Amino acid sequence: MEATGEAQRFAHEQWPYEPKFKRVNGWRMHYIDEGAGDPVVLLHGNPAWGFLYRNFVRPLTAAGRRVIVPDMIGFGLSEKPVREQGHTLDGHIANLTGLLRQLDVRNATMVCHDWGGPTGLGFALSNPDRVRALVVMSTWAWPLPAAEFHKRIFPWRMMHAPVVGPYLLGRHNALAGRGMYLSVVDRKKFRAEAQSVYEGILPDPGSRLLTWTWPRWIPLDETARGFARFEWLERELRKSKFPTLLVWGREDEVFDQKTFATRFKELLPHAEGPELVTGRHFLQEDSGAEIAEKINRFLDRIDGRQS
Amino acid sequence: MTQIEVVEAPRLDGKRRALVLTEDRVGHYPEFREFFVRRFALDSSGLARPGYVQAPSGMVYALVFVGRSGEVFPDGIEIYALPDALEPLNDADLDTDLWALLRWMIEGVGGEWRVEDLDATGRLYQLAAAGAG
Numbered sequence: 001m002e003a004t005g006e007a008q009r010f011a012h013e014q015w016p017y018e019p020k021f022k023r024v025n026g027w028r029m030h031y032i033d034e035g036a037g038d039p040v041v042l043l044h045g046n047p048a049w050g051f052l053y054r055n056f057v058r059p060l061t062a063a064g065r066r067v068i069v070p071d072m073i074g075f076g077l078s079e080k081p082v083r084e085q086g087h088t089l090d091g092h093i094a095n096l097t098g099l100l101r102q103l104d105v106r107n108a109t110m111v112c113h114d115w116g117g118p119t120g121l122g123f124a125l126s127n128p129d130r131v132r133a134l135v136v137m138s139t140w141a142w143p144l145p146a147a148e149f150h151k152r153i154f155p156w157r158m159m160h161a162p163v164v165g166p167y168l169l170g171r172h173n174a175l176a177g178r179g180m181y182l183s184v185v186d187r188k189k190f191r192a193e194a195q196s197v198y199e200g201i202l203p204d205p206g207s208r209l210l211t212w213t214w215p216r217w218i219p220l221d222e223t224a225r226g227f228a229r230f231e232w233l234e235r236e237l238r239k240s241k242f243p244t245l246l247v248w249g250r251e252d253e254v255f256d257q258k259t260f261a262t263r264f265k266e267l268l269p270h271a272e273g274p275e276l277v278t279g280r281h282f283l284q285e286d287s288g289a290e291i292a293e294k295i296n297r298f299l300d301r302i303d304g305r306q307s
Numbered sequence: 308m309t310q311i312e313v314v315e316a317p318r319l320d321g322k323r324r325a326l327v328l329t330e331d332r333v334g335h336y337p338e339f340r341e342f343f344v345r346r347f348a349l350d351s352s353g354l355a356r357p358g359y360v361q362a363p364s365g366m367v368y369a370l371v372f373v374g375r376s377g378e379v380f381p382d383g384i385e386i387y388a389l390p391d392a393l394e395p396l397n398d399a400d401l402d403t404d405l406w407a408l409l410r411w412m413i414e415g416v417g418g419e420w421r422v423e424d425l426d427a428t429g430r431l432y433q434l435a436a437a438g439a440g
Contacts, residue, residue, distance in 0.1 A: 084331035085375075154424040155431050162339040163330045163384065163412060164425070167405055171328070174432040182431075216335050 010077055012197065014054045017069075019077060024098030025091065030077035031070040031099060035061030038107045038132065040295065041100065042069045045114020045139070046214040047176040048282070049076025051197055052113070055288030056295075063296045068108075070099055072115070074210030076201055087213045089226045093122035100130065109299060111135040113284065115214055118226075118233060125236040133302055134244040135295055136264055136271075138255045138281050141237050143219045143230035149254050150218050165212030170205040175212075183281040185251055190285055237267050244271035245298040247291055249279025272298060311411035313346070314359040317367045317389065324369060324387040325396055328405060331373075331383045340381060342416045343372065349381060357387075360411075362404030364397070366390065406436035 009019055017032040032050060040060050042053040050069035060067045071078040073095050074087060081087060096119050100108070108131050112120035117139025124131040140147070150156055159168055159175075168174045176198045184190045202208045217226050224230075246264055248257035261274035275294055277287035284291065334340035344350055347358035349372060358370040366388055373383035386408070390396055406429065413425045429437025 153419060153421075155428045157336075158420075158424050158428045159432075161413075161420070162333045162335050163328065163386075164409055164428075166328050166330055167409060168428070168432060168434070171402070171405070172432065172434060174434075178432045216332065 010201070012051075014193075015051055017057065022099055022102050024073075024102065025095045027073040027081070027095060028079040029070055029073055029095060029099055031068060032057070033103070034067045035065055037065040038109070038299075039066040039068050039103075039105050040109045040111060040299075041105065041120070042067065042111045043096070043113060043116025043120040044069075044072065044075070045116045047075065047180070047202065047208070047211040048114070048198065049078075049201055051076070051194070051201070052282065052284045053111075053288070055284070056111075056292040059289060059292040059296060063299075065296075065299070068100075068103065068105065070096065072096075072119070072210070074213075080207045080209065082206055082209065084209060084213050084216075087210055087217075089118060089122075089217055089229050092119045093126070096120065096123045097127060100127070106130050107132045109133040109135060109295070111137070111295065112139055113137045114139055114281070117141055118230065121233055121237060122229070124242065125233065125240060128240070128242075131242060133299065134242045135247060135298070136244060137247045137291070138249060138252050138260070138279075138283060140255060140260055140263075141230070141267070142234035142263070143224070143227045144221070146218060146220050147255055147260070150215075151220060156215070160212040160215040165215075166205070169212040170208050173199055173202060173205075173208055173211075176202050176208070180282055180285075183254065184285045185249075185278050185280055186286055194285060234267065240268070241270070242268075243298075243302050244268050245294065246271050246273035246275065247283070247294060248274045248276055249281065249283035249286070250276045251278070251280045252283065254281040310363045310407040312361045314361050314367055317359045317361075319389065321392055322367075322389040323392040325390055326385060327368075327388050327396070327401060328386040329383070330385075333381055333384050334379055336420075337379075338416050338418060338420070339412070340379065342412065343370070343381060343384065346415060347372075353380065360408065363407050364400040364404050366400065366404055368404070368408065403436050406434070 044052045049071045053069050057067050074080050110120040110124050121141050219227050246261050248261045279286040361367050369387040371385040372381035374380045375382040410422050413420050413422050430439045433439040
């Protein structure tokens with residue numbers, strides 16, 4: 001059954017793209033699909049949606065690439081499950097797999113940020129015949145150690161603690177508003193240009209469920225729910241040979257580049273980078289066009305090697 | 308310190324239950340579940356009755372504990388305000404009450420969980436109930 005989303009159109013001068021919907025893995029997923037050529041799949045994390053990549057779409061399509069930007073189930077214009085049990089890491093990888101198989105995506109470049117990392121890399125490593133290259137930004141793909149930021153009670157673990165999470169991130173939308181604001185470099189520009197968009201796409205407490213559910217999936221010890229999947233990610237990633245570009249924000253305090261980009265470089269010694277740009281965790285907000293250009297040049301280099 | 312009082316047998320006639328907050332995974336950090344088990348003797352009372360608390364506004368709240376097959380009880384909590392049956396909730400009072408309930412909970416959980424860190428988190432995210440400007 002083809003899912004429709006006429007009531008889900010989002011009008012914004014920086015997001016003039018035709019909304020498309022597919023029913024994937026039992027859920028209604030929104031995505032955009034622009035341009036023609038080898039696909040570049042742009043994957044966001046918590047609490048963002050495709051809008052995070054608004055400055056990527058035109059430069060990539062202008063360079064002759066097809067750009068697919070899905071909204072993770074639970075975010076953006078996609079369906080939002082109403083129970084925490086509706087979200088699992090494996091389920092989200094399956095959601096993405098469902099979309100990209102329906103679109104018969106092949107020779108794809110997976111651009112992975114935040115939870116778009118474990119999910120996008122999960123797709124790539126389980127569907128290597130459909131993937132050409134990886135771009136990795138401010139994310140992780142191993143069970144331990146967790147980021148220092150994620151181990152601290154103030155503010156991270158307190159923010160999503162039982163009962164606190166539904167209040168602070170649900171009732172008060174703290175992550176899509178103030179949380180993102182604190183995680184960009186140019187906060188004045190973010191507030192003027194984007195903050196209300198991220199807040200507005202999650203209008204009600206019930207629509208924000210995934211903002212406190214995803215933090216609870218970050219492994220802090222061996223008992224974590226996603227531990228085995230992250231072990232698999234690390235093991236398979238280490239064996240993979242995908243051409244890879246690492247891009248990191250200099251000011252990233254969540255997945256600091258010294259720790260996390262270095263770890264990716266150890267797992268993927270053939271990776272290019274890390275190429276550093278102005279940016280905290282949401283580096284796309286501060287350096288979107290620059291990163292898009294880096295991706296174009298990276299893919300041009302691969303094309304040059306393959307021609 | 309706490310502004311929350313446990314109420315054993317609140318007056319329920321003429322009231323309605325208004326769902327105000329849902330927690331699907333109270334045992335995400337097990338010490339939170341253990342606090343509720345301890346505070347409301349859930350090991351013995353189980354699903355027999357909600358826990359009732361009175362908050363700063365005077366409103367009584369019912370804490371309804373949720374069991375889920377295969378999970379340690381309680382697995383979730385639903386928090387209901389108990390306003391007069393036909394009266395709407397006052398959103399500002401509700402917010403203040405819930406914040407007080409969180410402070411009471413964190414104080415009760417204890418250990419590495421400190422009310423000072425909850426307050427600092429509330430101020431960082433500019434919650435009026437946490438005293439943020």
